[in-house]
Amino acid sequence: MKIVRLPKELQKLALQVRQSGRTIGLVPTMGFLHAGHLSLIDEAKKRADFVIVSVFVNPVQFGPNEDLDKYPRDFEHDRALCEEHGADVIFAPAPGDMYAADRSVWVEETQLSRGMCGALRPGHFRGVCTVVAKLFNLAQPNVAVFGQKDAQQAQVIRRMVRDLDFPVEIVTAPLVRDADGVALSSRNKYLTPAERERARVLSRSLMAAARGELDCDGLRKAIEAESDKVDYVVWFDADTLEAPGPDTKCILAAAAAYFGRTRLIDNILIQVKK
């Protein structure tokens, strides 16, 4: 497995791989890899000849009061896991090599980004779209794998690919949970044992909603009872990220809430019975 630090070096390599007739799978991550990320790498391995994992804590998707500086990093661990799962390249650029000091071009999604995490994290999805557009141009993937954990992000990226005509297939891989039901997240590391115990309310109540035992209001009340602050609880059409309508085929029930100072997100997809 090759470690690439410079964007232009990755692009040169990727263009050579494509020229040789091999397909490329890209797994964009912010590192501190867990089993959720590894399932994305495994998925990319199934779908492409050559797998590139990017490990980049993208500064422009963090707000001024968010956890950019304390976001957990462990490159040696990430490197070992990528190697073990058969990645061909780990791309780990320095922020200064990814963004010029006088950078002035942004990719912005203006519809699906408005609610949920976008409403509470202004500029977040602009930063996500911009870095993913850059990664697509650098890594030249045929297929890119994202996690259903970041449900809104996956929809925003799909829209970006559609509207800007990137020749990239987007695959969304299922959310992976720990034995106690908590969705895997690099931010789980911040939780105290007591916060972790309370954080189980997210998966527990979302699963109850999927079984029809809680409606959106009940879901919100359940999460409010155990968390320190609820950012949102939504019950949306999974495609439009708007209120469900008569054509809705699948519901996205999703929540973001704080446990202590840690903000966690979780979601579940619920097929509509017709």
Next chain:
Amino acid sequence: MKIVRLPKELQKLALQVRQSGRTIGLVPTMGFLHAGHLSLIDEAKKRADFVIVSVFVNPVQFGPNEDLDKYPRDFEHDRALCEEHGADVIFAPAPGDMYAADRSVWVEETQLSRGMCGALRPGHFRGVCTVVAKLFNLAQPNVAVFGQKDAQQAQVIRRMVRDLDFPVEIVTAPLVRDADGVALSSRNKYLTPAERERARVLSRSLMAAARGELDCDGLRKAIEAESDKVDYVVWFDADTLEAPGPDTKCILAAAAAYFGRTRLIDNILIQVKK
């Protein structure tokens, strides 16, 4: 020469051409081709194995009160000229095939687009960047050729390529003038003979400025005297599109003015003597 109407068909063809080891040159145009455009096609032919000319009057770069509907079109003439100049493909999509009704993703340049045409045509460069990003993804060019006539556009596109890491070389081809000095433009068609005579002030005064006979103020006064309205006259560092500084290597003197109801632009590059 092949005429392609559907974006996905162009992308499929372009990926095949690249896969075969040939290089692609792209010349994005809004059609109604004149000798200026043809010089871009000739330049692309010199630099790439396979040349794609796009002919698309891009609705999203026109403001609500601009000339989208009356912008001149003559596809049969364009087709004949592209064929004559050895283009391999003319890509002429329908607006509805380029933009979904619920499109929501934009590429925006926020620095170089602020002055000049960007200040007077809000959203113009957002529309330009978005369509050029789409054309890059569809046509998969190694090199794209733009005209120096649209000096600000060329700089904005260069910045977009840098900041989003498109693997595309940008070539700016010199402005082409008619025998009377007027810069070639599809919009010259709108001019009455008397307006055309007055419009010569743009090239005449820009050339005088390049010879050191007019400063920025003199340039403005000369253009004001002959035109019906001046949109801008600027004297910028050609790279930063800001006021020249001690490091400025090249001045962009540029103007936009109305002759009757027709808005024309023109510019000249002036090397700084050190």
